[in-house]
Amino acid sequence: MALRFIGIDPDTDHDHCPAVWIDVEAKPEPHLVVQGWLADEATQAECSKNSPKPDTEAVIRIPARMVSLIREACDAAERAATELR
Secondary structure (H helix, E strand, O other), X not given: XXXXXXEEOOOOOOOOOOEEEEEOOOOOOOEEEEEOEEOOHHHHHHHHOOOXXXXXXXXXXXXXXXXXHHHHHHHHHHXXXXXXX
């Protein structure tokens, strides 16, 4: 696995660190890998109304201040996918 680190929450306390990476070797295309805070049961229940969560998935929260990092990760994943074609 080749994870490319994009960044962590800019306001992190270095103990609880939401972060984002891209897996450039995932098939059939790159994947975003996101670390965040596990959502509480009420949030998970609300999300399940639109998209039931299987045991292999998790609902997480990441702060809005990380939008630029996620945008950067999306752009990097999109570039990597284009390179695979």
